[in-house]
Amino acid sequence: MEKFVAVKRAEDGQPVRYLIVDDSVFARKNLARMIESFGGQIVGEAGDGVSAIKEYERLSPDIVLMDITMPQMEGIEAAEKIVRNHPGARIVMVSSVGYQENIVAALQRGARHFVQKPVKPEVLYEVIKYVMKDESTPARGAGAGV
Amino acid sequence: MRMDLIQPFINSADAVLAQALESPVSIEDLSMEQESYRRHGIAAEVALTGEIEGRIIFDVDLELAIQLASRLAGIAVAETDETVVREAVCELANQIIGNAVTTLNDQGFHFHVHPPSLLTSELGGKSSEDTEALVMCLSTSSGKVFMNVALLYHRRRSKERHTVAGISRA
Numbered sequence A: 001m002e003k004f005v006a007v008k009r010a011e012d013g014q015p016v017r018y019l020i021v022d023d024s025v026f027a028r029k030n031l032a033r034m035i036e037s038f039g040g041q042i043v044g045e046a047g048d049g050v051s052a053i054k055e056y057e058r059l060s061p062d063i064v065l066m067d068i069t070m071p072q073m074e075g076i077e078a079a080e081k082i083v084r085n086h087p088g089a090r091i092v093m094v095s096s097v098g099y100q101e102n103i104v105a106a107l108q109r110g111a112r113h114f115v116q117k118p119v120k121p122e123v124l125y126e127v128i129k130y131v132m133k134d135e136s137t138p139a140r141g142a143g144a145g146v
Numbered sequence B: 001m002r003m004d005l006i007q008p009f010i011n012s013a014d015a016v017l018a019q020a021l022e023s024p025v026s027i028e029d030l031s032m033e034q035e036s037y038r039r040h041g042i043a044a045e046v047a048l049t050g051e052i053e054g055r056i057i058f059d060v061d062l063e064l065a066i067q068l069a070s071r072l073a074g075i076a077v078a079e080t081d082e083t084v085v086r087e088a089v090c091e092l093a094n095q096i097i098g099n100a101v102t103t104l105n106d107q108g109f110h111f112h113v114h115p116p117s118l119l120t121s122e123l124g125g126k127s128s129e130d131t132e133a134l135v136m137c138l139s140t141s142s143g144k145v146f147m148n149v150a151l152l153y154h155r156r157r158s159k160e161r162h163t164v165a166g167i168s169r170a
Helices: A026-035 A049-059 A074-083 A100-108 A121-131 B003-021 B062-073 B082-106 B158-169
Strands: A008-009 A017-021 A041-046 A064-066 A091-097 A113-116 A135-136 B026-033 B042-050 B052-059 B109-114 B118-120 B134-141 B145-151
Touching: A008 A121, A008 B082, A017 A026, A017 A049, A017 B062, A017 B109, A026 A041, A026 A121, A026 B062, A026 B082, A041 A049, A049 A064, A049 A074, A074 A100, A091 A121, A100 B082, A113 A121, A135 B109, B003 B062, B003 B082, B003 B134, B003 B145, B042 B082, B052 B062, B052 B082, B052 B158, B062 B082, B062 B145, B082 B109
Parallel strands: A017 A041, A017 A064, A064 A091, A091 A113
Antiparallel strands: A008 A135, B026 B134, B042 B052, B042 B109, B042 B118, B052 B145, B134 B145
């Protein structure tokens, strides 16, 4: 996989911490590989919306990558509940179901961005940089350089 | 069965598979089917509910499923890694059907897609007159993919409803 300039947290220069939420183990591993190529750290994974809320409370990640179609509780509802308790939460929806109505609903409920599956690493990387832009800067040559 | 409901599934399967395999995909065959679906390889089923109801079976030849799993995982996956291969097929089904649903929703068809589940039985559900299934066979250099699309359309799109209402009033 292509290597990217590592994205670090602006406040302490540490790797960005991610929570990956998807009911497919395969999709989680795939996203994890991409995140590692961005120099990020996977702090947790969850397979449904209910677990995602619990894991967010426990781990306080910098970014959540959240699927939409999941059992028990879907991603948009989970995102809304997380943002209600943590207005600063950065949640990026990652789903194959990307119709306009769904995207608008996700953004209205607090998600910061949307990435459609199949995920292209270069697209996700740009979204991560955008979402983290106020608090992080690309650390040129650090770790996973181009 | 309405082709405007089917076309997005064909386009999406073509695009997602071609991207995953980095090689062209061709449609080998399209046929209507009312018999029970007979599984070919590793298969996942996705249910749809709402204005459009039904199910789609995404069925991949074993050899191709292993190749797709390896490409998506970025490592060589063996035939014995059954869980990984099955997960890969479910994820591809999710991507293909999700992308098609995206197109249909943006065209005004409102319905909900459910998470994929693995189809382990040899025979799938039988189609009825209302939910006659369209079976498409897509050919790749490493094997075939079958998609069995059985959908029931409940309501006209709002635009069509208005058009029909306008005609009846005239």
